[in-house]
Amino acid sequence: MDLILCHRGTDFDTLGAAIGLATLHWGSSVILTxxxxxxxxxxxALYDNRYPLVDSSSVNCAQIRSLFIVGTQLRDCLGKTGVWLDLPHVEQVYIYDHHVDWLADIPATFQHIEAVGATTTLIVELLQGANISLNAAEATAMALGIHLSTRSLTNEQTTPRDAHALAWLMDQSVHSGAIANYFTAGLSSPSQAGLTPDLERGGKRTPLLGGEGCFSTARGPVCGSTAPRATFTS
Structure with a gap:
């Protein structure tokens, strides 16, 4: 069993990177905190049935063989799933992150850590290298990750690689309605229903504003988002 672990306070960059990795490693499952x-x-709440999400309580620990960690290098940020790192039968631990100045405390067999604006960007590049295309739901979640982590390519950590990754996602049927409506006052029930078939078919593209990330303070790591808490409403 191959599992993709998100950090506590899972933000859109972590979610997008995890969904991309699940596409790259077919048959793997994403574990949310x-x-x-x-x-x-x-x-x-609207789109979870489009992603390979699994609750940690349903995992048979004896079957875990590989762990993929996205968006953090710190064990504490994994919450209760951190204990899986100690399982003697876990063969591989992979870390994907864009925080290059952290002192990692997870013993990984492979690390992919580079100074880009979003972890999702690193995963996009792997998908491009493997010539793997995405459906609208996957591309939309990953585009949200880059948009939010880089403040729509405007923060100082943004690199040309982030812009290229986002452009590629836009060619993968990113749904503009899901992205744009996320940063409006909210969605009514009719508009939510309208987005469902659009995500399945694909759609036009549009940018959004926001910002999120996993950062450190003098008291230790903060695993979560600094994004404006715009939400869907029913």
Whole structure:
């Protein structure tokens, strides 16, 4: 069993990177923490059936063989799933992150850590290299990750690689309605229903504003988002 672990306070960059990795590693499952950022919770309340999400309580620990960690290098940020790192039968631990100045405390067999604006960007580049295309739901979640982590390509950590990754996602049927409406006052029930078939068919593209990330303070790591808490409403 191959599992993709998100950090506590799961933000859109972590979610997008995890969904991309699940596409790259067919058959793997994404494990979310119990304390996802509220905006991520609201997004998944509408679209979770489009992603390979699994609750940690349903995992048979004896079957875990590989762990893929996205958006953090710190064990504490994994919450209760951090204990899986100690399982003697886990063969591989992979880390994907864009925080190059952190002192990692996870013993990984492979690390892919580069100074870009979003972890999702690193995963996009792997998908491009493997010539793997995405459906609208996958591309939309990943585009949200880059948009939010880079403040729509405007923060100082943004690189040309982030822009190229986002442009590629836009060619993968990113749904502009899901992205744009996420940053409006909210969605009515009719508009939510209208987005469902659009995500399945694909759609036009549009940018959004916001910002999120996983950062450090003098008291230790903060695993979560600094994004404006715009949410869906029913």
């Amino acid at each position: 119990d304390d996802c950022h509220p905006s991520v919770q609201n997004f998944l």
